[in-house]
Amino acid sequence: MTLVTHVLACLFGIGSWVAINGMWVELPLIVPEIPEGWYLPSYLTVIIQLANVGPLFITLMHRFKPGALDERPVIYGIVVMGVLATFLLAFLWKYTLTMGDTTHSVALLVLSFLLSVVDCTSSVTFLPFMMRLQPKYLTTYFVGEGLSGLVPAIVALIQGVGVVHCKNATNPHANANVSMGNSSWGSAEGELQAHYQPANFSAQTFFLFLSAMMVVCLVAFVLLNHCPAVAREHKRELYISRGLAEKKGELGLPLQNPGPEQKPMLSPLDDPVMEPRSSFGKGTYSKPEIVFIFVVLAWVNALTNAVLPSVQSYSCLPYGNQAYHLAATLAAVANPMACFIAMFIPNRSLVLMAALTVIGTGFGGYIMAMATLSPCPLLVHDVSGIALIVLTWVLFVLTLSYVKVIIGIILRDEGHSALVWCGAVVQLGSMLGAMTMFPLVSVYRLFESGDPCNTKCPK
Template structure:
C-alpha cells in the first residue's frame, strides 16, 4: 500500500463517527474475551455426552479439575516474569501462542477424544486428558495475559471484556442445549412392555426395574469440538484486529498508563472529574487517600495495604467457589431433580455471568462493604447448593417442582452475585495499573487451585457425594 493510499485510508476512518468506532472496539473486546475460557467451559457442558463413551465415566469432572490446576504452571511462569523481570515480557506474543494452541487442541479433540490407551491393565482416555490439559494451560494463562493486554485500551472496554468472558460459558451451554446433551429416558429393563418414562417425571412409584437410556444427540461431540475450535479462531481474529485495526488505535491508552506510571493520567482525570464515567472514578477520593497509611504499592496507591489484602482475599474466595468448588458438585446438586433441572441450571447460570457483567458496566458499585455483603450473599446460595449435593441422591424437595425451581434459582443467584464481585474487583484493579491486573489473574488461578485441590479428595477419593440412578433411585416422600 502506498503512502497516499494509507493517508486516504486514515482520512476515511476519521470520517467515521467515534461512536461507531467505539462500538467496533466493544465488539472486538467481547469476542476476544470469549476466547479466554470457551474451551474448558465447552468441555464441562459436553460432559454428559462424552462420559458414557470413556472409561473414566463421571470421575472425569474431578480429573478435569485437577488438570486445570496443574495447568497453572503457565500463569506461574508469567507472574514470575512480571515479578523479577518487569517490562521484559510482552503479552501479545504469548497470547498468539496460547490461542493458536487452543485452536489446534480443540481441533484434535474432535478426532481423538474417544481413543483410549492401556495403562497397567486398565483403559484410560489419555488423548482426551492430554488435550484437556493443553486447553487448561491456554485458558489459565489467559487470566494473566488477556487482562493485562486490556490495559492498552480505555477503561470502559474492560467490562466488555468481562462480558465476553461470561459469554465463553453461555455460548457453549446454549449450543449443548440445542445439541440435546444428556437427555435420558427410562425404559423397562425386561422389555416386556412399552413402559417409557422421562427421567424428569419419574417419581419412584413403580416397582419395576428401569434402565436409563441416553437419547442420541442432534449432532456429535466431534461437531461440538469443531465449533469450539472455530470460537478460538474468532477470538484470535478479534485479537489481531485489536492490535492492528487503525480504528482501534484511537481507543488505546498511552504507554505511560500501560507501564504503570499513572501520575499523568490521574492529573488529566482530575481536570475533567465531572466528565468521568463511573468506571473511572476511584472509590476513595485523593484527599481521603492522603490520610490513609500505609498505602499499597499498586499504581495510584488509592487503597491501604489492608484493603488490598481484603480485595485479593475476596477475589480468591469467589473464584475458588465459582471455578472449582461448586462446578465439581453441580451434577450431584441438580441431577436428582431431573435432567431438565440440570440443563436449566447450567444454562441459566451461564446466562447470569454476562448479565452480571452488563450490570457492572452501568452500575459499578465499588464500596468494599457492599462487595463483602454481596460475597456473603452469593456464598449463602453456594452453601445451599453444596448441602443439596451432599444430600444427593435424595436432597430436599426432590420430587417437588418447587425443589427444581429453588435449585435453579440458587445457581442463578450464586453465579450472578459472585460474577458481579469479580467484575468490580477487575475494574478496581484496572485503575491500579498493569501490575495489579497481573496479580489479579494470578490470584484468580490461585483461588481456583485451592478450591480444586480441596474438592478432589472429597469427590474422587472419599466418595462423599453420591450420584444415584436416574431411573431407579427411590427417596422417601
C-alpha cells in the same frame, strides 16, 4: 467504532475459557467412548491445576522482571495453540494407548492439558492486555468471559447432550413420562432406567466448533491490535510505560470520570501487600483492605470455578434431569447478565462487595447442603424444591459474578500490574477450591448421586 471495539472485546473474552468449558459440557458424550469412563472429570481437575504452571511463570516474570514480558506475543502463542489443540482433539480424542495392563486416552489427556494451559494463562494475559484499551471495554471483556461458558452450553443443548428418556426396565420399549424427577412407577411395571438420547451431531463436530471459536478469538485480538479504525480506542503506548512517572497517574483513572493522579497499587518492584497504604481508586485504602479484596477474589473464584461446580450434579439430579439442565443453563446465563448489569451500574463499594459475597456464599451453602443430602435433599418430591434449587443456582452465580466484576473495576483503576495479580489470584483460588473438593468427591466419595428417573426418598 466504539460499538465495533465492544464487539471485538467481547469476542476476545469468549476465547478465554471456551475450550475447557466446552470440554466439561461434552463429557456425557465423551465418557462412554473412552477407557477412563467417569473418572475423566477427576483427571481433568488434576490436569487443569497442573496447567497453572503457565500463570505462575507469567506472574513471576512480572514480579521479578517487570517490563521484560510483553503479553501480546504470549497471547498470540496461547490462542494459536488453542486453535490447533481443539482442531486435533476433534480427530484424536478417541485414540488410546496401552501402557502395561491399562489403556488410556493419551491424546485426549495431553490435548486437554494444552487447552488448560491456554485458558489458565489467559487469566494473567488477557486482562493486562485490556489495559491498552479504554477503561469502558473491561466490563465488555467480562461479558465475553461469561459467554465463554454460556455459548458451549447452548451448543451442547442443541446437540442434545445429556437428554434422558426414562424407560421401564422390564419393558424397554415402553417409555415412561417423568415429570421433573418425580417418577411414578408401580411394582407391576418395574423400575425405570435412564437412557440417554443420541446426540444430534458428533463430538468431532463440537470440537471443530470450539476450534472455530478460538479462531474468532484470534481474529478479534488481531483486529484489536492492528485495525486502524480501532486504533483510536487504544491508550498511547506510554500508558503502560512504567518508566515514566508522569504517566503513572493515568494507570489509576476510574472507569467513568477522570480523577486526580494516583499511584498504582501494585508496583512491579514492590510486594502488593507490603505498602502500609495504597492509593486505590478515588480514595485511599489501607493494606488490610487490599488484602481483603484479594482474599474475597480468591474465595469467590474458589466457589464459582471449583467448589460448587464439582457438586452441581449431586445438588440437582435428585430433582430430575430437567432441573439439572435448567440450573446449569440458567446459571451460565447469569454470569454475562451480571456483567451487563455492571456496565450500567458500576460500583467500587467494598461494603457492597462484602455484602454480596456473604449473600452469594449463603446461596452456595444451600447448594452444598442439598448436595450433601443427595439423593434425598429437601423438598425432593415437591415442585417448589425444583424451583428453589434452580433459583438458588442462578442467584449464586449472579451475585458472585457481580462481585468479580466489582473487583475487576477496582483493580482496573490500579493499573497493569494489579490486573496481572488479579489473574494470578483467580487461578490460585480456583486451584485451592479444586484441591479441596477433589479428595472429598473422588477419593472419599462423600456425595451420592441421585437417579434422574427414580426418586426413592420417603415422602
